[in-house]
Amino acid sequence: MSSRTAPMRLNLGRFVVFATLAFAVCFYGIPLLWLFIAGTRSEASLLTDPPFALGTWEAFSRTWTNLTTYNNFQILTWAGNSLIYSVGGVLLSLIASIPGGYALAQSEFPGRKLILTLTLIAMITPSTAVVLPIFLELNLLGLSNTYAGLILASGFFPFGVYLTYVYFSTSLPKGVMDSARVDGANRFQLFTRIALPLARPIIALVAFFSFLAIWSNYFLAFVLLSDDKLYNLPVGLTALVSGSGALSNLPSNDVPIKKPEVVLAAILVVLPVLLIFMAAQRFVRSGMLSGAEKG
Amino acid sequence: MSRGRAMAALPPPRSTWDAINPLRLLGELSETRYWMYLLLLPSALLITAIVLFPTVYGFQLSFTEMRLNRPAGNGAFVGLKHYQRMLADPIFWLSLRNTAVWVTFSILIEFVVGLVAALALNRNLWGGKVLAVLILVPYFLPNVVAGNMWALMLDSRVGVINDILVNIGLLQEYKAWFADPNTAMATAIFVEAWHSFPFFTLLIMAGLKGIPTDLYKAADIDGAGAFAQLRLITLPMLRTIIAAAVILRVIGLVNSPDLLLILTQGGPGRSTQVLSLYAFQNAYSDFNFGYAGALSVVMFVLLMLFAWAYIRLSKVNQD
Numbered sequence: 001m002s003s004r005t006a007p008m009r010l011n012l013g014r015f016v017v018f019a020t021l022a023f024a025v026c027f028y029g030i031p032l033l034w035l036f037i038a039g040t041r042s043e044a045s046l047l048t049d050p051p052f053a054l055g056t057w058e059a060f061s062r063t064w065t066n067l068t069t070y071n072n073f074q075i076l077t078w079a080g081n082s083l084i085y086s087v088g089g090v091l092l093s094l095i096a097s098i099p100g101g102y103a104l105a106q107s108e109f110p111g112r113k114l115i116l117t118l119t120l121i122a123m124i125t126p127s128t129a130v131v132l133p134i135f136l137e138l139n140l141l142g143l144s145n146t147y148a149g150l151i152l153a154s155g156f157f158p159f160g161v162y163l164t165y166v167y168f169s170t171s172l173p174k175g176v177m178d179s180a181r182v183d184g185a186n187r188f189q190l191f192t193r194i195a196l197p198l199a200r201p202i203i204a205l206v207a208f209f210s211f212l213a214i215w216s217n218y219f220l221a222f223v224l225l226s227d228d229k230l231y232n233l234p235v236g237l238t239a240l241v242s243g244s245g246a247l248s249n250l251p252s253n254d255v256p257i258k259k260p261e262v263v264l265a266a267i268l269v270v271l272p273v274l275l276i277f278m279a280a281q282r283f284v285r286s287g288m289l290s291g292a293e294k295g
Numbered sequence: 296m297s298r299g300r301a302m303a304a305l306p307p308p309r310s311t312w313d314a315i316n317p318l319r320l321l322g323e324l325s326e327t328r329y330w331m332y333l334l335l336l337p338s339a340l341l342i343t344a345i346v347l348f349p350t351v352y353g354f355q356l357s358f359t360e361m362r363l364n365r366p367a368g369n370g371a372f373v374g375l376k377h378y379q380r381m382l383a384d385p386i387f388w389l390s391l392r393n394t395a396v397w398v399t400f401s402i403l404i405e406f407v408v409g410l411v412a413a414l415a416l417n418r419n420l421w422g423g424k425v426l427a428v429l430i431l432v433p434y435f436l437p438n439v440v441a442g443n444m445w446a447l448m449l450d451s452r453v454g455v456i457n458d459i460l461v462n463i464g465l466l467q468e469y470k471a472w473f474a475d476p477n478t479a480m481a482t483a484i485f486v487e488a489w490h491s492f493p494f495f496t497l498l499i500m501a502g503l504k505g506i507p508t509d510l511y512k513a514a515d516i517d518g519a520g521a522f523a524q525l526r527l528i529t530l531p532m533l534r535t536i537i538a539a540a541v542i543l544r545v546i547g548l549v550n551s552p553d554l555l556l557i558l559t560q561g562g563p564g565r566s567t568q569v570l571s572l573y574a575f576q577n578a579y580s581d582f583n584f585g586y587a588g589a590l591s592v593v594m595f596v597l598l599m600l601f602a603w604a605y606i607r608l609s610k611v612n613q614d
Contacts, residue, residue: 019411019415027489028429028430028432028433030455031444031445031448031489032432032433034448034455035444038447046453047452047453050458052455092341095337096337096338096341097338099334099335099337099338100334100335100337100338100339102334103331103332103334103335104335106331107331109328109331109332115335115339118342118347119338119342121346122342122346129349129350129353129591129592129594129595129598130345130346130349130350130353131575132353132356132574132578132584132587132588132591133348133349133350133352133353133356133588134345134349135578136352136356136584137344137348137349137352152341152344152345153345155341156338156341156342156344156345156346158342158346161338186322186323186325186326187325187326187330188318188321188322188324188325188330189322189325190325191325191334212435215437216435216436216437216438216439218437218438218439218553218556218557219551219552219553219556222556223575223579234437234438234439234440235439237439237440237443238439238443238557241443259447259450259453262443262447263447266439266440266443266444269437269439269440270436270437270440273435273436273437274432274435277431277432277435
């Protein structure tokens with residue numbers, strides 16, 4: 001019986017694998033490939049040539065110039081803003097997550113359970129329910145339309161507290177901690193000299209996830225920012241699309257932002273994400289491994 | 296008491312610098328019973344500022360009059376007025392229905408595709424590792440990029456999808472997918488499923504690693520086929536993780552109007568109007584924060600029921 005079912009399972013398995021491969025290529029490969037190719041083509045080429053026709057260097061550089069010089073190098077300002085929001089937000093989320101997760105993992109103290117529960121609730125709190133009150137709150141504090149306001153609103157990453165908590169509860173070497181204690185180290189030194197160096201992989205992981213979330217952040221930034229000098233890239237890209245009518249197929253206007261410029265702007269938004277994803281892929285894995293060997 | 300012991304263990308300060316050295320002070324502080332609370336202070340402050348306070352404030356908003364364009368009478372308690380209006384508001388009911396359609400079909404597609412992809416990648420065949428990385432890439436595409444990219448590809452003049460569909464004969468002429476009320480929601484669901492199914496793949500793959508292989512060996516001996524094994528072993532063993540993934544995704548979908556805001560703004564007509572979008576429009580087009588707050592509270596309550604289920608099912612709270 002099993003000799004008859006075994007080859008059948010193998011075939012089914014192969015079929016599923018190849019189906020998934022084909023699916024992945026069609027569904028992911030084609031759109032992404034098209035996006036990157038479209039960035040090199042002119043508006044006319046997009047309208048008339050076959051969908052995967054390669055563009056020219058001239059078309060690409062003209063698109064690039066149109067995009068970057070539009071409205072006094074607006075897109076570069078937005079890219080700079082995105083960088084400020086991301087770095088600030090990632091730092092804030094690390095300052096909150098790492099000590100918090102360590103405290104929760106390290107000892108029993110009154111209120112520990114309550115804080116863990118609160119963290120979990122914060123993880124699943126619907127963002128739309130808090131976005132409007134946050135907007136009013138920042139208004140009251142005079143932080144609406146400031147860098148600090150958006151950094152504050154996006155800098156808390158409860159998932160980071162939870163990840164750190166899980167990491168420290170399993171990987172803190174109790175023996176090393178105890179002997180350091182006997183040698184006269186205080187608890188602050190235990191945290192900075194033993195726990196933090198061990199925490200490198202989890203710091204990378206939290207930074208990675210919160211960077212991705214903050215860099216891609218659209219809704220929160222859209223709600224909180226009304227000054228276009230403070231836009232981040234996602235909000236800027238949307239403003240560019242709706243402001244220029246590039247995607248609406250209306251009679252052409254003289255705004256130099258057409259479809260190729262929009263595609264290029266989209267690539268600009270996604271490129272750092274892709275690069276960091278590829279880089280972190282290796283870093284996070286090797287960090288995990290070295291942590292495991294030492295621990 | 297513990298503080299006194301710590302002070303005795305440390306040498307007395309020798310210079311002015313030593314007296315104000317922040318590292319020494321932190322070291323001393325770390326021996327008191329306040330240390331744990333000090334470590335928790337940053338996250339506690341942030342939780343208060345951007346989760347607890349806004350949540351409470353949002354509840355309060357829903358019972359008050361708050362129109363930013365009509366400052367007179369703002370902050371007045373109006374009881375259940377907003378909730379009564381909601382019950383009689385046909386757009387609310389339509390949005391609720393659309394939300395249900397949007398969430399149910401998106402999750403259904405994401406789950407099925409995510410499961411198939413996870414099962415395939417779990418076979419550890421050639422190229423599986425590379426594919427496992429590649430499949431995650433779109434999940435990390437910012438919503439704005441995924442949305443605008445698909446808006447371009449489905450464009451009625453230059454859209455590559457239209458081109459392909461016309462060429463293989465499935466379509467007579469280029470179609471404006473988001474301009475037709477009959478196709479707008481389905482197309483938006485397709486884009487959403489394209490973007491988010493790797494979330495299910497990721498979680499299900501993690502779950503598959505936890506199933507003992509003995510179970511499959513025993514099933515092989517008993518002559519159970521691939522589908523029987525899927526139905527009787529894999530799916531039951533994955534029950535908790537699937538439930539958790541579904542609930543997390545439901546929260547994400549109900550919550551975030553990002554994709555619909557970019558693709559359709561709720562239109563054409565109100566064919567893709569969902570609750571989160573409606574709440575947002577009430578606040579930002581009509582400046583009616585009170586009514587928007589009430590809509591948010593309804594979503595919050597609905598989602599907290601899911602949250603409760605999430606904590607129960609994943610047992611994360613029982614350490």
